[in-house]
Structure formats: structure tokens, C-alpha cells
Amino acid sequence: MTALEQAQGLLAAWAQETRTPEAGRLDVVIAPEKLVAATTALFDARWGYLAGITGLDAPKSGQIEVLYHFCAGAYVLTLRIALAREKPSIASICSVIPAASMFERELAEMFGVAVVGTPDPSRLFLPDDWQDGVYPLRKDFAEEASHAE
Amino acid sequence: MQAVIALLIFPGGLCVLLLGLAYEWLDRKLMAQMQNRVGPRWYQPVADLVKLLAKQETMPNGVNPLLFIGLPLVGLASVLTAALYVPLVGLAPSYSFRGDLIVTIYLLGLLTFCMSLAGSNTLDRFSLMGALRALTQLFSYEVPFLLALLGPALAAGSWQIAEISAYAETHWLILTQPLGFVVALIGLMGKLELSPFDAPEAETEIVAGALTEYSGRGLALFHLSRDVALVVGLTLVAAFYLGGMANPLWFFGKTLLLLLVVSGLQALFARLRIDQTVGLWWRYGMLLVLLQWLLMIVWR
Amino acid sequence: MPSERFVIPIGPQHPALKEPGHFEFSVEGERVTGATVRLGYAHRGIEKACEERNWVQSLYLLERICGICSHIHTTAYCLGVERLAGVEVPPRAQAIRVLIAELERVHSHLLWLGVAAHEAGFDTLFMYSWRDRETVMDVLEGLTGNRVNYSANVLGGVKYDLDEARAETIRKGVDYLEARTYYYLELVVHDPVFVQRTRGIGTVTREQAEWLGLVGPAARASNVARDLRVESPYAAYDLFPVQMVLETAGDLEARVSVRLKELFESYRVIRTILDKLPTGEIKGRMPKKVREGETVSRVEAPRGELFYFIKSNGTDKAERVKVRTPTLCNLAPMMTLAIGHQLADMPMLLAGVDPCFSCNDRSIVVRNAQEAETRWTWEQLRRYGIEVYKCKR
Secondary structure, eight states: OOHHHHHHHHHTTTOSEEEOOSTTEEEEEOOGGGHHHHHHHHHHTTOOEEEEEEEEEETTTTEEEEEEEEEETTEEEEEEEEEESSSOEEEOOTTTOTTHHHHHHHHHHHHOOEEETOSOOSOSSSOTTOOTTOOTTSTTSOHHHHHOO | OHHHHHHHTSSSTHHHHHHHHHHHHHHHHHHHHHTTOOOOOTTHHHHHHHHHHHSOOOOOTTSOHHHHHHHHHHHHHHHHHHHHTSOGGGSOOSSOOTTHHHHHHHHHHHHHHHHHHHHHHSOOHHHHHHHHHHHHHHHHHHHHHHHHHHHHHHHHTOSOHHHHHHHHHHSOHHHHOHHHHHHHHHHHHHHTTOTTSOGGGOHHHHTTGGGTTOOHHHHHHHHHHHHHHHHHHHHHHHHHHTTSSOOHHHHHHHHHHHHHHHHHHHHHOOOOOHHHHHHHIIIIIHHHHHHHHHHHHHHO | OOOSOEEEEEOSSOTTOSSOOEEEEEEETTEEEEEEEEOOTTOOOHHHHHTTSBHHHHHHHHHTTOSTTHHHHHHHHHHHHHHHHTOOOOHHHHHHHHHHHHHHHHHHHHHHHHHHHHHTTOHHHHHHHHHHHHHHHHHHHHHHSOSSOOOOEETTEESOOOOHHHHHHHHHHHHHHHHHHHHHHHHHHHOHHHHHHHTTSSOOOHHHHHHHTOOHHHHHTTTOOOOHHHHSOOTTTTTSOOOOOOOSSOSHHHHHHHHHHHHHHHHHHHHHHHHSOOOSOSBOOOOSSOOSEEEEEEEEETTEEEEEEEEEOSSSBEEEEEEEOHHHHHHHHHHHHHTTSBGGGHHHHHHHTOOOHHHHOOSSOSSOSSOSOOOOOHHHHHHHHHHHHHHHO
């Protein structure tokens, strides 16, 4: 049984959809409220480590997708969670994986995803005087607009 | 008239200051050579001094202005005074009285004290931390250093620098008191906060330590005081352990040799943490110097 | 007795930091009781900027994320984009990529050794290791024409080929560096004062390292077998395999010696590549547009796992490029570890993970959204300086 099959087994209870986009990868779509449970299952089984959190903004579908990448050796498991673009919010996984704190702070300030229960919600990258409610990695924040004279 | 010349020009005053700058340059140059660098040109310490003196001094908020301006002056004055009691360039000290050894050591300690006070005087956290460390270090090296200098005094049966130096002319105490010599030389490095005892001004932690807030004249004076302290310290160690007063050239050679050793030791080590410094002095420095004393007493 | 919090700020401008970052250590006496981190001082908005540039332009932008590990960033990006586009990269190009990546690792580790020594107040070692680092920089300059941003990767291959004469100068450089590295390894494990500053400091057990998510040499120093060159050989690492270097102690000393021992592996791999360089082309054909899809590209940067997530929407521009640098993984655990250590150990502890703030800070635009004009003329800047100065008086 490869590591990915094992992961698939661990997450079977929460998986809404499972995809294999390329060799060595597994994408599992889960509901937002199931995130902590799924992460705990992975952590309890000592399946890899959290390699990062990616945000994807898709204004057309009105969603922000949050990707939790877990890596184990050559394998990459991605938990995909779709959130509504209006007031997106997700539970923190820092209680399970404390190292996620930095990733969650980055996600919150760059995409405006409220991470509920993250231990340190202060800004990590953006300046102190950055305007609230402006999230630079969202698609409607145009780089060119900010350079306009 | 002679007293004024001795005080202001030679061997005190100007001469000591120039000597201090020359030694600073040598120390920096030697360090640089050992670290595979080119090092500064000969006039660099003078240039630094002139630049700092010409710079506007910024007084931070929340300091006592009297202390802020006064402490560098007191520090420089104390080491310059100390210079009068030691046999500079191998000549007899300008002033001498019974017990001047203790006064000299006290005056050298006063410089460290002035720097610590200057650090505590500001609200800056690096300065406070540096001041705390400088004082901690003072308490660790001062006693072994003092005892190491009292060894020759004990052998000579006098607490007067001139008499000890005269005694040392016929007795090379480095041979009879090698442990004391080592402790005295390394104690001097501790006193001058040279690497590896530079925790009080560890730049990667607390920037410039107690002197972080100083710029311009105050900094120049403190640097100058430290250079003078280097001269006084080297002179003391050379006079006590390396054959006392001698003709200036020969004496010069001895102090330069000591400086070479000091520079080499600086280049050789990583910085000690302050707790390691304290441990080193009280565990080994103190033990060594006491052992030396024990040997001396048994010898007699 | 926690009475009042006495906070020592390190950064953004501080002699211990060669790049801007901000740390606050609350201390009691010399003991650290709390630590926080604030980044973003070197933010250039590269992730966002990649969404507005075409694939080729982004390559040059990403190379400038970091000066020390510039090549590995483009390697990760190229491998990812080539996979998305289905481009076959000639084996010679892949081998040259690995060659430069290993030279870069040598450069990075030697630089790091100097920085770590400087943090410990051991400036002599700092000067020596940086002098030797010049050798590898000269080698890289000879190979690519550049000392820092080598610009060797292009989409589909590499830009520079090498001949036997060039290979010979690289061999000479590597021979010299190998001898020096032996010397440094001896030094750092035997010099009593340096060892006093590193042994038993900042110890991370294997469980902690796994739990805290350490990557790269910091993880391998705690006996966690994480090295993508071995676990998931990319580029030409399947042809030129690397042995993983592990240490068990998990303290600063182990982190130093893991890095130095890794250098020997790098030297060996460099020599093997030079001896058995595959023949053929050095560049494949790359289409202008990349078909829709997502890919994850992971490579082993000198500091640990570098993670790229690239999403294409079928045009000539990326939909999203996510960069997760190893420092982001390693910094948070160090903040946890700091508590209970001496203040004097902090610079060493930070240096122990080889933090690269420029790597971390990449994802926003420089401008403040509210400000009308942020590009100042010299005159304005001068006037502003005078105003501020007056107010302070």
C-alpha cells in the first residue's frame, strides 16, 4: 500500500471527491467544517508533515479555495476546501499542528480568510499601516492599479 | 614647569594619548592580518577620533545630561591619571607614593564603571543590557586580576609601583610566577572587553552594549579612554612580569610582544557568553591565581 | 518572577541580521521568556507580480526572490512549468542544473558558516570561510557569467554549456574547497570555545522536529530523513544520486556539522557530473502558452524543502504561483525553542536555521493602497528628513 492509498483510507470518511492530478499526488476535497478532524486523522497516523497552505481566488465561481499541502517523501496530499468569497472563514489547525501558525497568518492577510482560533492573528508580512479589508493576493487587487500614477 | 610637562605632554597627557592610538592601530592591524584582511592604515585611529570629535552628538531623550556629558570625561580623566603612576615607556613613573598600585587599579576600574553608568543612564535596552553585562564582567575578572598584580607586589614587599618595577628589574617574575602572568594578561583582556570577553558589547546581540546611544564626542572620549587603558594595562603587566623598567626601546618591544599575544588570543576564540565568562574567571582564573599565591608562600 | 516584560528588539536594523526581520525577545536577566517574529520588510510582491507576467518574465522575477539560492528557485519553477507544458528537457540540461544547484549549495553553506561564526563572535572563522566562498563564486562566474543571480535556467533547459576546460577549473576549485571544508569541520567540532557555544544549545529531538515541521539541514541534524534529492529525485538526481547526511544530536553543533558534511556530498556529485556529463542539446522547445493545470514542484534548496504550487489557466500567464520557502517552515519552531535559552544564544539559534528573509518576504506589492504618491523625489525625501529631524528635537 503506498502512502497515498493509506492517506485515502484515512480520509475516506470526509472525502467529498478524490482526484489524482499527477503521479505522486492526491487531491481530496473536503467540507470546511471537517478540516480539523481530517488534519487530526493525518497527524495521528503520522502521515507526513504540513508543507504549506495555498490560497486560490476564483472570482468567477465566487469561491476562495484553500489548499493544505501535506508531504510525505515524494508524495503530496492536498486537502482542498472551497469557501465562499464573501466573508470566508475557516478553523485553525494550530491546535493539531502548531507550525501552521505562520501559514495561517499569511493566508489571512493575503486572502482575507478569517482563520478562527489561530493563536497569533497579528500581521506577518503586510505593513502595519496596510488598509484593512484590502487583500493583495485576491484577483480583484490589481497590481497595475496600484502602480497607476 | 616640569610637573606641567609631565602632566600634559610627556610622559603623561599627549604622549599617552598618541601611544594609545598607535597601540589601537597595531592591535587592529594585527587582528586583521590574522583574519586574512588588510586592516586599517596607520592614521585610521586618528582619523576615527577626529571624525567622532567633529560629529554632532545626539543626546537621547530621558538621559541625565550632566551624566551623559560628564561620564566620558571622568572615564578619560581616570585612565589618564592612572597613566601617571605607571612606568610609561620604561621610565620611572611621574608620581609615586605608597599604595599607588591600588589607586591605579581602582582608576582603571573606574573607566568600566563610567561606561556601565553611561549605559544605565539611557533608556535604551541594548545599553542597559550592556551595562549589566559590563558590571557582571567587572565582578568576575577584577578580583583575579587584582590578585595577579598583587603577586609581584608581595614578592617585592611593596605596594608602590616604582618599587615593584625596580624589584622586577632584577627578578623576571614571569619565570617565578607564570600562573600570575597568564591571569594578569587575560584579566587585562577581560578589563578591556576584548574578544573573547566582549559579551558586554556583543554586536550581534546588543549592538554596541553600554555605548550604543553614544555618538560624537562622548564615544570618541570613551574610545580614547580604552586605548589609554590598554597602554596602562600593558605597561603594568610588562613592568611587573617582564623585567621592570628598562630603556624605552627595549620596554617598547616588551609591550609590543604582549600586544601581539593579546591580538592573537583575540583572533583565536569565539565570544564567551556572560555566564561562561563568570564561570571561567571564578572557576579557573581565581583558582590559578590562588595556586600561584600558595606556591609563593610555600617557596618562601 | 515575571514582573515587567523587558523586551530586547532584534531588527529590523540590527548587526546580527544581514537582512531585515524583526524579532522581539522578552528577557528576565539573560534568560529569554518569550519570542515573536514579524516579517515583511523585504516584501516585493513577487507572487502577485507573477500573475501579471508571462511565463518567461516570471522566471527572471522569481530568480530574484533570493540572492543566495536564486538558482534553486528557478529550478523549482522551471521543473513545474515544464511538467505542466509537457516539455521534455534534455538530460544534459538537467545535469547542468544539478551541477549549478550543488555549486550554489556550496556557496550557501560556506556563507552560512561565516554568518554563524560571526554570530558567535568568531570573526576569524567568518573571514576565512568568506574568503573561501570567493572560490565558488568565481567558479560560478566562470560558468554563468554571474556571481549571484546566475540566470542559468530557461524554460526547457539551461542557457550555459560547459566544455572540458571549464570543467577543469571547476574541479580545481572543488579540490581546494574540499580541503578547506575538512579543516572547518575539524575546527567546529574541536574548538573548545566554539563548541561551548554550540553543543547542547537549541536541541530539537527527532519527535519535535517532525512535529514542528522542520525541513532541510535543520531537520537532518535531528535525524529526520528529509531530503528531496534522495526521497524524490528531480532533475538529474536520479542519474547522480546523493547520500543523505544525518546527525542525531539535534543541537546547533549538529546543524553545523550536517551542513559541512553535506558539502562533501556536493563535491562528490559535482565531480561525478563533470566526469559523466550526458551529451546532447541543452534546451528543449517551450511553447508560449502552457496548458491548463496545476502542479506541485518541490526541490531541495540549501536551506531545505522549497515548495512551488503553480496553476496555469491555459494562457501565457500563470493563474497562481505559490512559493513556500524553507525559512517559513523553520522560523516558527525556533521561536518556540528560544524560550528558556540565554539571550546570547539567540543570534546563533536564529542563524542555526539559516533564515532568509528575502525568501520569505515576497508576496505583496510595495505600494500602500491608500497613499496617493509613494515615489519620492530626492528633494521630497530630503525635506521629509529635515521635518522629521526637527520634530524629534
